[in-house]
Amino acid sequence: MGLLQTAISAIYPPRCLGCGELVDSDFGLCGTCWAETEFVGDTACDICGTPLPGFDDGGDLTCDGCLKAPKQWDKGRAALIYSGMGRKLVLRLKHGDRQEIARPAATWMRTAVQPLLTENTLIAPVPLHWMRLAKRRYNQSALIARSLAEITGLDWCPDLLERTKRTVSLDGRRHAERAEILEDAIRINPKRRHRIIARPVLLVDDVLTTGATLNACAAACRTAGARDVCVSVLARAVKRA
Incomplete structure (x- = not known):
């Protein structure tokens, strides 16, 4: 060998x-x-992963955005900032068929999200509509979720969530528009509902912008009986001052 x-x-x-x-x-x-490549440091929002430089990292921090518009999930972590090389890696994985990026992405994400994991955490990716999946041939979030499960030794479910409607692109749309588009678009797979009852769930996605998609996924998990819902993303989009 x-x-x-x-x-x-x-x-x-x-x-x-x-x-x-x-x-x-x-x-x-x-x-x-x-x-x-800009990695998110320890001083970041405990919910959405937005970097909060200059703040005390001695305890949990919450950014203004999460205070004004609370999220459906409990806590979240991001590995990279969605700019520079971080943005290039996300786009290459998502649209460039660079599936090998999923493994190092999961390694970076594991470092960030480890404190939120328990031995009973179920890892699940944000879903694609079946028509989009057929066109792209793979779900980049599922590739990351599988690698993260392998690295951590945790259970995962690739089809826990279903996207029941083929929504228009969310790029460039405001939070309210995204939420309206995603209304009733994501649900728990009826065949997998039993796997999350009273169980912590970790939702995995490639990039977090407004959080509308993850909000819809988290809400579906809570409605189906999940105990806690956390999120882990490869990159966090942030506004530069």
């Missing part, structure tokens, strides 16, 4: 996920791309 891996490495040497340059190990970033 060692000789085989050496031969494979010689033919297909590891390359940077960002720029394609040679790196020391698979699924890594070179020094330049690493420098362009």
Whole structure:
């Protein structure tokens, strides 16, 4: 096996996920791309993961946005800021068929979300409508969720949630518009309802912008009897000052 891996490495040497340059190990970033990747630090909103630089990180923090518009989930974590290399990685995974990004994404997310996990947590991805899934061929959130389950050893359910309506794109729309579009669009799969009763659930998505989609998913989980609902995303979109 060692000789085989050496031969494979010689033919297909590891390359940077960002720029394609040679790196020391698979699924890594070179020094330049690493420098362009903004990781969310410890000082962040306890609910949506928005960085809160300058605040005391001694306890739980809540951003103004979550105070004004409370979320349907309990706590949330993000690994990266949705800009620079973080944005490039999300878009390549989502639209560029770069499915290999899911594994390192889950590794970064595990570091951020570990304090929220219990041995009974059920991991579930944000769903795609079946027509969109057929066109894209994969659900990027499900790829991340599967890798996160493998890394943490936790249970996961790829089809816990269903998107019953094919909604229009939410890009560029305000929170209220997104919420209206998503109304009654997401539900618990009737065949999987028994798996979340009185159980903590971790919802996984690639990027969090307004939180409308995760709100709809969290609300469906609560209605179906989930004990706690937390969220984990690869990247958090933030407004720059």
